[in-house]
Amino acid sequence: MTHDHSLDWGVLSDMDGTLLDTEGTWMQVVEQFARDHDGADAAGLAAAAEGLDLDRAAFLLRERLALTVTLADIAVDLDRRALAAYASAVTWRPGAPELLRGLVDAAVPLALVTSSPRHWVERFAQSVDLSAFQSTVTADDTVRTKPAPDPYLDGAAALGLPAARCVVLEDSLVGAWSAVSAGCVTVVVGDRAQNLPPGVHHVASLSEVDVPMLRRIAEGVTL
Structure with a gap:
């Protein structure tokens, strides 16, 4: 496992619709x-x-x-x-487990930031492996939830990083506005390409995303 000490950055990921097919x-x-x-x-x-x-x-x-x-x-x-x-098995979105493994192997700090309550996260963790995340911010942990910036500010703080050094993975407008208002670099995943906040990156699927791409985004490179 290697860590790129030349760049202190992390990833904050939404859960529902971004990582999990929920x-x-x-x-x-x-x-x-x-x-x-x-x-x-x-x-x-x-x-x-x-x-x-x-x-x-x-x-x-x-x-x-x-x-x-x-x-x-x-x-x-x-x-x-x-x-x-949700009683039936919860499944990953395409590309999600591979991307998480890549981030873990590269020792990139990771936090889960979700609008779901903590007991939902615990339920989903029985079906999929969420151990990649060093910290989890749920709807139970902030007074103001998405689209307020608080969840992503707390996620960045949990990793010991400024929000501007965190790349956010999101799939909803509510989440994207939360991330942008927190000052995070934001990637919206999925078929939503309209009415996105200014300055966000857009990819059709996490299958298109890898660690080098996220590193470039963190460095301010436009896709």
């Missing part, structure tokens, strides 16, 4: 919740909930569906539904 399941959970409460635009509500933590999603649904139950009750219901949906 975002679609979450959106299906939100869509079904909306249908169960006579939501007229269940698919639109699901899309609006992409990247949101339980509390923000609960607020969105309560407002849009004009529900009278408490935010806490909605969040508990979403949590129950999501865990049931």
Whole structure:
């Protein structure tokens, strides 16, 4: 294992939809919740909930569906539904395990920064190996979650690095704005190429990403 002492940089990665194939399941959970409460635009509500933590999603649904139950009750219901949906094996997104292995072999500091609660991360860790990460920041760990900068600022601090020396891997607009507002160099993964924050990099899949590419991005090289 070698470490590039000439460049102190790290990687902060989102989890759902970026590393793990869970975002679609979450959106299906939100869509079904909306249908169960006579939501007229269940698919639109699901899309609006992409990247949101339980509390923000609960607020969105309560407002849009004009529900009278408490935010806490909605969040508990979403949590129950999501865990049931995740009961089957959770799988990696293409290229994710290979990239993590490369980062570990190169001794690049790694932190997981997610809008999911910690008990979801613990559940997923039963299906996939998340031991590459030196630190994990969940929705339970910050007062303000994505799109606020706090989660990524905390992730950088956990690695002992300034946010500007961290490359973020994200798949949602909510997460991308969180990373950019924290001052991180940001790579958005997936088919989302529209309405991205200025200055972010975009790749179609993590299969296109390797350690040398991330090192160049950290050094300020434009792809």
